Amino acid sequence: MGSLLAIYAFDELWNLSNIVRYGLLSLQHRGSQNYIVCTPGERVECFQGESIDEVSRGASKNVALAIIGNGSDDVLVETDSGRAVAVASERQWSEASRVLQAVSSSLANGGDIASSFAKALSGIGDGITPSIAVLTKRGELIVWRSTSSLSPLVLGSYGFDMAIATSESVAVDILGGEVKRFLKPGEGVYIARHLLKHFTVPTSGGYRGLCTFELLYLARHDAVVDGTSVYEFRKLLGKELAKYLESEVDVVVGVPETALPYAIGFAESVEKPFEMAFVATGGRKRSMLYSDPFEKIVAIHLKMNPIRRALEGKRVALIDDSMVTGSTIKTVSQILRFRVGVPEIHLFIASPPLVMQCPFNVMRLDMKSLLAANLSEALAKDYLEVDSLHWLSKEDIDRVASRFGLKLCGRCFGVNFFGCAK
């Protein structure tokens, strides 16, 4: 799953290298092993690599299209043979070449590029289209949010000087801009030196709702997703979880660092102290986004040096946002038991059990390694070495999502949607 960052500076005075660099830095939590930056010119030039600094140096013009991906995402940017057009998509997408062809021939024939783009998209059949960004050699940009709307796309600005389109609002904040619009499903903009066109393309893929994991895990706490504060959403789920507390606990602990707002909400509700329990080494790593199991466990271990004196001898309510394979929780419980010495661990998961693979390939979930789909509750408790195990119900998520006016895709949890079914 890739994330997009497209910047159009209306004044040619701007060199976007450093701006792209900080923009990508702010999106790093969405997957961090692969960067591509494209710029216009005689031909579209694309720079690809694993170092933000090196890749963003390429963005030395006033227009740039960048994408950030994970190691296993192969080709997220395609260019035509003459390198007149580049199409970047969030996920590998078999129809990218059709859009590329349409825009490329429109460019060659002096046609209306935005219309050709829209026409090509609306002709594409079934399947879930990802969000897309297009750059032409003349420096026109198109950004379009997938009709499925599984992932967000926001439009921001900086003064009179820039338009910024990106997968997460934090990039606009970090670049000193202001978020102007959460693009709606199928909504796009075409930006050129003297024109900005706003359009909507319905595709037959259909509306899926936002991926629940966007709010549960992927976005930063400081992000705003389709108008919803991620932090508030997480805190409220934590409060919901509190009603499942049946035993006495002394402290509330969140698995770093996504689960911290959940734990804060939980602690507030049960009126027990929230404790900072672990300190990370070497910057923030998103363990869930690694596909290599060894790299993943290394990332988990580096996040988890415990603050022993705060927890020793205490009964712990341990909060996490979700549980996929359980390997993170297993690691945490082993640290709490053997390195700290806690007598009880009560585990609270701020989402329902994951029982299905993601049919849209947004989240990489492997059916045979999903803990909840393979282990009985008793077995899971013994494996994880926890005294009790609680999940939010589907109804809980549904209620919270409705409260924020959200419609969320819940396929991996075994339901079609949570929240407002529009």
Add this chain to the structure above:
Amino acid sequence: MRVLLIGSGGREHALAKLIRRSTLEPRLFVAMDYRNPGLEREAVEAGGRWFVVHTVSPAEVVKVAEEVSPDLVVVGPEEPQFHGVTDALRERGFIVFGAGSRCAEVEKSKVFARSLMWKYGIYGRLYFKAFTGVEEARRFIEFAGDVVIKPARQSGGKGVKVLKDTQAYLSRDRAEVKKTYVEKLFSEMEKYGDIDYKIIVEQRVEGVEYTSMTITDGDAVLPLPLVQDHPHAYEFDIGPETGGMGSIQGPGWVLPFITKEEFSKTVEVVTQVLKALQSEVRDVYVGAFAGQMMLTGIWGPTVIEFYSRFGDPEISNLVPIVTSDFLEVLDRAARRKLAGAKLSIDEERVTVVKAVAPAGYPDDRKLASGHPIHIDEEGVRELGCEALYASVELLGDGVMYSKGSRVFEIVCSGGSYGEAYERAERAVTYVRSLDGWPLFYRSDIGSRELLEDRIRTAERVRTIYSSRGRRGLLGKVLVWVPGEGISDNPLVGFVR
């Protein structure tokens, strides 16, 4: 009553419509720079005539006035004021509505306006530094922080660069842009020989903008309803600065995001400036005067700049709602008998104005010029809206061509923003180009989303300035440079 209107654009078309409704049975004469078909029609229908002249030439305008011998002359735009047209007309004994050149300095020179506010200690003033030479400016800008760079002279609502600089990690990139921009702006400003200072660097503020227009005879000040303009070229407040892509007004005298207290504070500021200005230039201000304001966390109501005329497109919002005799008010102001005059408006209605512009506007006027434009006025009228002709010229072939700026302003009203918005959205589609050249307008103006966003921003800003006010910090921005001490200078940045 014989009325001569000077000016060529959408603002003058709005004024023509307001004037023609008078019970004083006006015969309307228009002196304009090009054949604006809308103004032409208003003049002919009102039993008058139209003249094509250089409206910035005192001699040419005086000649028209002598031919027409009007009871009242209304000078619409600022440039004729700057060039002494108003003065020349008054010298010849004409009764004129419009600021004289000395008073119009408040719009022409941003340095004069800012200095005036500091000299008289007027509320809502911002820090600034002005430059006559490029070297000095370049040296200063090296260390400037969170600032706005502007041409020091009024130049058609263009050339403003807002460079928010609150992140040190991007400060150097912005400093580079500032330096190059200062040089570029200096070379562009060289064409203006009528001003010493070429550029001005100001404290950057954020918040919600609004325009407070007034009519004055030098003593009495008659406030008009608040209007909000939209300077960004494109949807969602994105893109380059324009002269205004549309405006909203109502219901009543304030906007949904401005309180009555903020309105009266604004009028107080505008009135104080008028007083200070008149004693400074030793002239009487007769005409329209407006504050382009912003509600900010620093001051609350804060002055961005002044207009020595009606706002364009802001005056267009008044067309559907003024219920009393507008011409009578203009005439009383021109005769210095404004005291006691009242303006009534329909307080139940709201108005939405949308400008339509050719691609190329505002940064490449050449590209935006010379395109044949068509309007289905019947369609616009059926929706209860009015079309104001702005930057369009009727040529010998009977076709209208774009002149490089906004071609039409579409004025719609309704009992609610929803209603006015729907009408305006439909009405703008009746303007099109005949050569397929793209025209654009902003469909977000007047929308519920944008209005809600303004209300949220205004509430945030109100929280800030109210708490600063309680602590006696309004207007103050303290900077501490260890070793040098505390100073009140927000123009200094991170780069040292």
